[in-house]
Amino acid sequence: MSPEVLTIVMLSSVMVVVITGFPLAFGLAGIALVSAYVAGLEGIPALLYFDAWGILTSYPFLAAPLFIFMGLMLERSGISERLFGAMHVWLGGLSGGLAMSTVLIGAIIAACVGVIGASVTMLGLIALPAMLKRGYSKEISTGAVCAGGSLGILIPPSIMLVLYGPTAGISVGKLFMGAIVPGFILAGLYAAYIGIRCGIKPQLGPPALAEERAAPMHVKFRMLVTGLLPPLLLILAVLGSIFFGIAPPTEAAAVGAFAAVLLVVANRSFSLGVLKQTAYEAMRVTAFALLIAVGAKMFTGTFMCLGGGHVIKDIVLSMPFGRWGAFAVIMLILFILGMFIDWIGIVFVMVPMVTPIGAQLGFDPVWFAVMICVNLQMSFMTPPFAYAIFFLKGILKPEWGVETMHMIRGVIPFIILVMVSLGLFIAWPQLVLWLPTKMIR
Amino acid sequence: MLRRILKAIDTISEYSGKLVAWLLVVLVAELMWDVTARYVFGIATKWSFDISYMIGATVVIFGASYVLLHRSHVRIDILYSRYSPKAKLLYDIILMSVFFVPAVSFLLRGSIDTTIYAVKVHEFSHTSFWQPPIYPLRIILSIGIALLLLQGIATLVRDVSAFLGHELPSEIAGRL
Numbered sequence: 001m002s003p004e005v006l007t008i009v010m011l012s013s014v015m016v017v018v019i020t021g022f023p024l025a026f027g028l029a030g031i032a033l034v035s036a037y038v039a040g041l042e043g044i045p046a047l048l049y050f051d052a053w054g055i056l057t058s059y060p061f062l063a064a065p066l067f068i069f070m071g072l073m074l075e076r077s078g079i080s081e082r083l084f085g086a087m088h089v090w091l092g093g094l095s096g097g098l099a100m101s102t103v104l105i106g107a108i109i110a111a112c113v114g115v116i117g118a119s120v121t122m123l124g125l126i127a128l129p130a131m132l133k134r135g136y137s138k139e140i141s142t143g144a145v146c147a148g149g150s151l152g153i154l155i156p157p158s159i160m161l162v163l164y165g166p167t168a169g170i171s172v173g174k175l176f177m178g179a180i181v182p183g184f185i186l187a188g189l190y191a192a193y194i195g196i197r198c199g200i201k202p203q204l205g206p207p208a209l210a211e212e213r214a215a216p217m218h219v220k221f222r223m224l225v226t227g228l229l230p231p232l233l234l235i236l237a238v239l240g241s242i243f244f245g246i247a248p249p250t251e252a253a254a255v256g257a258f259a260a261v262l263l264v265v266a267n268r269s270f271s272l273g274v275l276k277q278t279a280y281e282a283m284r285v286t287a288f289a290l291l292i293a294v295g296a297k298m299f300t301g302t303f304m305c306l307g308g309g310h311v312i313k314d315i316v317l318s319m320p321f322g323r324w325g326a327f328a329v330i331m332l333i334l335f336i337l338g339m340f341i342d343w344i345g346i347v348f349v350m351v352p353m354v355t356p357i358g359a360q361l362g363f364d365p366v367w368f369a370v371m372i373c374v375n376l377q378m379s380f381m382t383p384p385f386a387y388a389i390f391f392l393k394g395i396l397k398p399e400w401g402v403e404t405m406h407m408i409r410g411v412i413p414f415i416i417l418v419m420v421s422l423g424l425f426i427a428w429p430q431l432v433l434w435l436p437t438k439m440i441r
Numbered sequence: 442m443l444r445r446i447l448k449a450i451d452t453i454s455e456y457s458g459k460l461v462a463w464l465l466v467v468l469v470a471e472l473m474w475d476v477t478a479r480y481v482f483g484i485a486t487k488w489s490f491d492i493s494y495m496i497g498a499t500v501v502i503f504g505a506s507y508v509l510l511h512r513s514h515v516r517i518d519i520l521y522s523r524y525s526p527k528a529k530l531l532y533d534i535i536l537m538s539v540f541f542v543p544a545v546s547f548l549l550r551g552s553i554d555t556t557i558y559a560v561k562v563h564e565f566s567h568t569s570f571w572q573p574p575i576y577p578l579r580i581i582l583s584i585g586i587a588l589l590l591l592q593g594i595a596t597l598v599r600d601v602s603a604f605l606g607h608e609l610p611s612e613i614a615g616r617l
Binding site: 020057 | 458459461462463465466468469470472473475476480490493494495497498500501502504505507508511513516517518519520521522524532533536537539540541543544545547548550551552554555578582586
């Protein structure tokens, strides 16, 4: 079989197997084995084993279970509820204030609990009932929850960047620093959009009543400090130690996990049962994510070995309009895949294929990676198969009267904003690249 | 008899998964110690790097059987959720036998070959100053992969018997 035919057969069989519903990890591993066997490769057991060994014993990947552990622990520390309470008192008086708070909490806290989908669920539980009760439009409120929650998979410390870095051979610390400014630009664009939209049409997000927010100034300040300080300190400790070169991401993640335990203890909600449940859940999420990594490594390993990488490269590089044409094709492919497949699978399967192409086109690897991650977090909320909407659907109560159509109409403006931000990062790459260059080491 | 074997496999997957989950707590403590020792006491722990990835690999490989037992691996269910129960079973039976069982069998074969070699030559790790022997981890991974294969076969056997109409009760309810 020629490499071209093999490429088409391998990629389309992955799509068929995955779309019809076979677990991604096993589908990838199986197709790798069958193609290697058909192509007559030698020593297949050893090849598969060394692919698996490489993933399983990767030190950088270890940051993933630790950050997952940290996030799950933080969910029980009550920090999100406290922060939302404080935001309500401070921003509730503005038109659309609660929706803006939702986005900001998404940027601050969802970043810490950036486990797949958990941030959307968490924001939905805390913020959505409060907004709907005060007569916010269903579109604005669900849109804010989906958009704010999706920020959690981009803003560091995020699991997506932890898994992306080693897969592309880029330092996770650099990726973290590269994603901070874009993440906060997105949050700013979201909040500005909500503010302007609700400012023009206040019935979309009516301000909360004054008596409901009434509290003496010192109480308001205490709420702000107790709400904002713990998550900020935690993020600064984790990201700061990476930025100043005190600890690599894996160690910083362990420190963050330990600090999260302390916050839960301080909240008086610690128990052996809580520790047990957190450990079990972190084990489960880690195992399924890295199982996909193992399957994908076997797949891409075989795929490259059989010459598929060159075929993809030739196709992408033959696109019209030079390097930007090729870039647009890569982004479009990832965006479309992202509407169907979980970002975990896309990172592990597509990143090893597109990273060398990006390098050959002369793009900065960190910038290229951050662009892809922004794109993937956008596809996380893009209908028809938006994971953010699926997760939110899971917690909706019938009495809220929220339909899928409200959520779809709600996320569209935010998707347009992400596209705008991608344009900004193309026009000014320094928005992404400035912070990583300031890192110590 | 068959029921007993299946139940035994489930139990092993369940408890080994839960046991390795505690290793994550150990990992947090171990890395905390490493950081503290370096910055507070000025001691470099030379074993921390190797111990960390060994813990990570153990958690993932035994966690894999746990995930398979609970069927909580990622599945895109746009179409799958619309199949009839019988069609779901048939789909899983075919794909598990064509993809999962051969792939994990080959993986196990590769693992056992490499482990035997590692034991024979007393292979050491060269990724750090500590240079610990690497065969204990290779043995652990071989056991983990073997358990994953067993759990996959147990799942397959249950699906086949359910497809033929003899429901073999699973310890874990709520599937399909």
